[in-house]
Amino acid sequence: MDMSQQTLMPEKAVLLPVGTSAKVVARNVNVYYGEKHALKDVSIDVPDKSVTAFIGPSGCGKSTFLRCINRMNDTIPICRVTGKITIDGQDIYDPALDVVQLRARVGMVFQKPNPFPKSIYENVAYGPRIHGMARSKSDLDQIVENSLKKASLWEEVKNRLQDSGTALSGGQQQRLCIARAIAVSPDIILMDEPCSALDPIATAKIEELIDELSRNFCIIIVTHSMQQAARVSKRTAFFHLGLLLEEGETNQMFTNPTNERTQAYITGRFG
Amino acid sequence: MINNRKLTATITVAVAGIVASTAIAAARDQIRIVGSSTVYPFTTAVAEQFGKSGAGKTPVVESTGTGGGMKLFCAGVGIGHPDMTNASRAIKKGEFEDCQKNGVKDIVEIKVGIDGLVLAQSKAGTPLKLNIEHVFLALAEQVPGADGKLVANPHTNWSDIDKSLPNTKIEVLGPPPTSGTRDSFHELYMEVGAKKIAALKDMQKADPKGFEKLWKSLRKDGAFVEAGENDNVIVQKLEANRNAVGIFGYSFLEENHAKLRGASINGVEPDYDTISGGKFPGARPLFFYVKKQHVGVIPGIAEFAAEYVSAKAMSQDGYLARKGLVALPKAEAEKVAASVKAMKPLTAADVK
């Protein structure tokens, strides 16, 4: 994996501290929704095996940028993306690249839990099944169990795997969605405000889980909650009006932001 | 607030609609006729002439089928009930009694003409020259076998019945069991045909009921197709299928003679003269019935009946003949005209 880092010639200076490998590298990314210029010239490096938080006021483009990373924006017909995003050195907007495979490698968890109207088991098994990851039923059982364990849901649902996924509570549903995402063992997990629909207790569980997962995955999380960003992320990026204004170590961002608008946002003067 | 007002307005309209519909005044002063769809084309022609002649309002003619027509006709007297009914068969005893029971005492029966019931095929097919027993042998559910015992009808091709007939599949499109035409077909073709067969002579005497069942049962293996009431559809199906034979009224054959050919029965071709002269076996009379009690109550009933049996309408050159109705022989036509003038009601003895 380190090889790729060397093959990539960044157009700007390496933004990450020396010794940290970049998993996702974005250069001059612009996004347009029809006439609207939603994201302007964003360049960022996202390190592997850590949590990076995107913060910023509503409509600042952080979710848009997140959705660029697994090309979910493709599902919106009027959306147009320019610039370059690479994962492990591979350009994900390369026409030759298969978006389906890309998304298998880049999992995503959504703002509102969206379990499929199927059983808990089927929800998790769905991804491995379409990607042919399991050779037998017992393999699949194993994957489901592992994923649910990783999502800290196993104990709660192990006796009712055939129940409908929609019958779970909100927090459980969201953890199910995370389990679903990690069942295909992606490299990256994108989380779009995963806790905004949850109560504090469920939120705490998810945050704990994120922390746990960051040992193995590159996690990018979009959040509205400054505290959450501070709690879970190692690095933070601040978006405003489609621009990436500041990016750096979370500790530093929250204690000593360089940009005055970041400061204003963090201290709650606007947003 | 505006919406509430709109709402009130719509309620008003609805209620006013209901009010208007309850305040219906029964003020009928035009003739109402119901009954058979077979007679409908002729009665409507008379109705139109009657209306044009200025003798009265154009009668309303409804196509309800003979049975439905009789039911309505016999339901009672009064302006809520029809004045006449068309029938493709004579009134039945049960219906007559029903009429009497409901106070419809005086019914005048008028024979309006003859309808030939023909078997027809596409001109593209091999001409069929049938004897009437061939029809029975082709279509009966059971026919006498080699040893004279009844067996399920084995004939698939016409030539299986008689070598002189063409070697084509038997496929006959006929009327459904609910229609009067079907009854007539049984009586005119199947019964007569069965009686012609030597092997059935004994059965006819020994077991009349079984014999009747024999000629009233048509085969169900696809050789006979019950094809619905719409004769035009049958005509078009015959055009599409040169081997099929259709059973329908003569007027449809006459109107489509460019494409269809009638099968001759016992050597008689179905045409106007043979049907009118009684030579063609498949001929049946058509009727219409007048509620005599309504004469004078509903204006124009007598005049309408007179128009129907007038020479202008019913004779060989009359406009009904042009519509495909075969006129009654002259003597009988005169008798009918006289009876219309006299308005002689049916008695229980006249009804079978």
Add this chain to the structure above:
Amino acid sequence: MTALYFATLAILVAAAFLLGRHRAQSLIAGGAPSLHSLPAYHGMLPMAAVLVAMLLTFVIGSNVVARYAQASSLAVLGAETVADPLKRSAALRDIHNIAIGKHAGDVPALLMNATQQFSSASAFGNWMVYGFGTLLGLISMGYFISRISPIYRARNIFEKFILVVMGICAAVAILTTIGIVFSVLFETYRFFFDPSLKGRPTVSQFLFGTEWNPQAALRADQGDIKTAFGFVPLLTGTLLITAIAMIVAGPLGLFSAIYLAEYASPRFRALTKPILEILAGIPTVVLGFFAALTVAPLIRGWGEAYGLDVASESALAAGLVMGMMIIPFISSLSDDVINSVPQSLRDGAYALGATKSETIKNVVLPAALPGIVSAFMLAISRAIGETMIVVMAAGLAANLTANPLEAVTTITVQIKTILVGDQEFDSAKTLAAFALGFVLFVVTLILNIIALQVVRRYREQYD
């Protein structure tokens, strides 16, 4: 008279509204504490009261007056005319027509007298109704206006009134069902249990008999009745045609819906959807012609080309065209439910790397399943109940067969042919139509209850 009555009604209604509102407004102007209801409601309430009072008076009153006027004119005509129902109704007809000036021809003096009597009686009666209605309207208006006060809950009362009206409207559906049941129940009962009816079957003979041959039931000597009214061939015929129709319409409708909802560009959708809607609007008579005259010969021709024996009235032709008829039911309803599947579900699948078709097959369709099932159920009951196409194209042969190339008949065809046929009306054969209608109603009811249960069961998990 009616015009005057309704003019007065309109004036009083308007007056009630304006007066009520004005009074409420003047209360405010007079410095009253704030009103419970808006002034308009204080106007609306008396208005509704006037409307109801006057309409009821009119409906009841005009019927009473009509009776009264008839009775008084008949009194002139003499006992003989009154005793004879025919003469009575004719006389009343003439009187009515003379009164409205639409009678042609001479009028005998007696009739003229009666008409005058009729006219004066109805004029008197109508004035009475008018006076009474107006009075009642004024009273009800006065009552509600007099009650106007700041604390008067005019809105609540008015809304209760509207609620009752709406409830009555909703109850029309129940009344219709009751009407349908009663209109066929009595005759159905006779069909099965009237001892005077020749050739009637028992319920089990009807339901399980395998031969439908009502012609046989007309014979006086009909012994083995069960051969005559066996419902099974009609049911299988109906199901066969319905099955063919669903085989055609199911995939076509569903795939059309999927394509329109998931793949089609908005412009393509705007062009294509009306085509499906046109199909939904074409009268079935027209489709029947098309089936009988165009499709059936075509199928027959193809069949012959392959050496198949095709009846000229095959179940296939009717089923195909019927399938086309019900495509729009399936496609538009499925389209709606597919569209209402939340985008987040699709995103969930896409994010796992599913292709579009995998997303549709594995996520969207299962989520939309209850709606799709109910669309199919609706389509099936449409197909079962469709009459004109089968009347024209399917024939009337009650064959017990599963071969789509043979002719079959359906329940609706039999109802239609029996009722407009030439047979005696009070025979078992004609009454069979009502029994069939009843069975048909029950069958569709069961289908719908199943559909509703299916939808209910899955829908709840999901909002």
Add this chain to the structure above:
Amino acid sequence: MTDIAGAAAPVFRLDVTSDAAKRRIRKRYAAEARFKAYGLAALGVTTLFVGALIFDIIRNGIPAFTQHSLTMDVAVPADFVPADKRSDPLAIRGADYFPVTRDALKAAIPGIESRRGERTLTRLLSTGAPGVLRDRLLADPDLIGKTVKVPLLLSDDADLYFKGSGTPIIKRSGIGTATPSGTTGEITILTSANDFAAEVVSIKQAAKEKADGQAIEAARLTTFGGQSVAQRVSEINAEIAALRARVDSPKVEEVLDGKLPSKLVEINGGLVKLTKLTDVSVAGEVLLPLSSTDDAKPGDWKVITYATPESNRKVSDQEVAFLERFREKGMVDRHFNTLFFTSGDSREPELAGIRSALIGSALTLFVTLALCLPIGVLAAVYLEEFAPKNRITDLIEVNINNLAAVPSIVFGLLGLAVFLNFFNFPRSAPVVGGLVLALLVLPTIIIASRAALKAVPPSIKEAALGVGASHQQAVFHHVLPLAMPGIMTGTIIGMAHALGETAPLLMIGMVAFIVDVPTALTDAATVLPVQIYLWSDLPEVAFKLKTAGAIMVLLGFLFLMNGAAIYLRKKFERRW
């Protein structure tokens, strides 16, 4: 990547690069393409079907919108209506127009003396032909005693002839000099050349073909037959022998019958239908009188063939002769069939129109709309917004869904039992039809309205409630107006359904012959689809065109209504 669940658990890796994975992905994409193609194919099949249906209808229906008339100079005699009564419309209306039009026809084709010819000639005109003349005289009584140029309507058969159901006509000039023996009746014509050799050969050819066919039949019968068919075989053999004899002897006169193409000779301004012919002489019947018996020079006379045998067409040779003569004189006029829209039903196809059916449909639909729109909307509002959720409302809901699927014919039974038999409403009346159809479409409207109400987001209602509106205010002020486009769409589709409905009306007496245009809700009336149903069952071929034409009109209205629904939906469509 280390596994947090512990070393014991096997590791499942996502594999997107191996050959197996590539194969798998290829397969998945193929499935994707197939799936999409299915959808497109389904739409294609449906569109094709609709296209075929519409094409079929239009192809059949177009001829119904034109009509043919004969434009003729009609001499109206001065004593047609007595001078003192000319101001009386009734007298003009009641006059006998038949002799006048007959004389005009006879003047157009002089020399037709036989009663049969005369009758054939007069029957070319519709019985309604004098209508135009009558209207002209009513408008201007001074025309009586003058000659009026009016278009007289042709009968249905003549009309169909000009619409192309006739026969191909082939003409060729005579080679020799022809001499007719008379000007009317049965005549013979001699020619100086072998003018008819080709005809004789073709007749012999037909005879030969028939003989060959019969020979095959005889052979079949002899092979399979045996005793029972012996007589039939000998009959056939005799027939074959006679045919062969005819074919072989060149001198014998050939006879033309109706089963072969008709041969005629046009000579000296007349037309002769040939019945017997040899190479150099023919005998026949004069259809159009000749002007003289003079010799006709080569090229001045023609041999004419009506290619369709007379027995295979509706119009006889005589009628073709008359009609062709009219056409040559430029009297035949093709025009838009206004009668189709301005007259009621008739038993004469050329006079029948859809006006009374259209008005009947309009009256019926008026009743339907007036009842089911308010009731349907109020019921929907009640069920969606106000009804308590209990067994009764459950029952109503099941009921409404069920009624939407109840076969329409059952509603006919309901109408018969309740409105006609119980409430004693008149038969055939639009009010009853409207009531029945209202009950029929009510569930559709309720369901559509409920869907429209449901589609309005609850937040709108909540917002209204939040500012202190009552529940009814919130619904009637905010939710209902927003749902109105959906409700209108549902209503229009329901009304379109009602417009095309036939089956329930069969039961309540609207299947009737109605000439007079209904004026009130209680007048006897019929509706458009029923009119179609009735016409389709009449024997006259011309009614087939009428049926197709009426279908086109009906479809036109349905398209209009559907179009309105689509427009409404487009215009007010909101996405929440």
